[in-house]
């Protein structure tokens with residue numbers, strides 16, 4: 001999706017862990033996961049998620065790839081507002097893909113937690129092959 005670069009960022013990141021609406025960022029993600037799951041089998045004419053799920057894994061993977069490229073373009077262009085928009089698109093499409101694959105965001109978080117404190121430099125050195 002092309003970013004609306006005329007928009008300003010309304011809700012700057014907060015060091016308190018709460019967004020401007022007083023919700024934790026995790027609550028926003030959890031609600032989105034619940035909504036995405038609820039769209040399985042919904043009417044594709046009224047739900048974008050249902051439409052995307054109906055198009056199949058290939059289309060979902062393609063959208064993730066497209067949005068990732070748009071994130072990279074916004075980053076290189078040093079366009080912070082576009083970077084926020086495109087990152088939201090990427091996260092959203094990634095979460096649709098996870099839902100389709102039966103993957104729980106907690107699985108990804110658990111992997112990140114396991115990696116915590118282990119330097120990527122060290123990990124790479126210890127790789128076989």
Ligand SMILES: N=c1c2ncn([C@@H]3O[C@H](COP(=O)(O)OP(=O)(O)OP(=O)(O)O)[C@@H](O)[C@H]3O)c2ncn1[C@@H]1O[C@H](COP(=O)(O)O)[C@@H](O)[C@H]1O
Pocket residue numbers: 001002032035036039046047048049050088089092
């Ligand atoms: N967060 C989002 C979200 N972010 C982006 N999008 C949609 O993602 C689409 C991506 O646009 P693109 O131009 O890249 O793609 P496209 O041209 O529509 O599709 P293709 O031609 O590429 O197939 C747009 O239609 C956006 O509106 C989203 N659609 C839905 N959500 C969330 O999902 C919930 C459920 O949505 P529905 O299933 O539509 O009810 C919503 O309430 C929101 O919380």
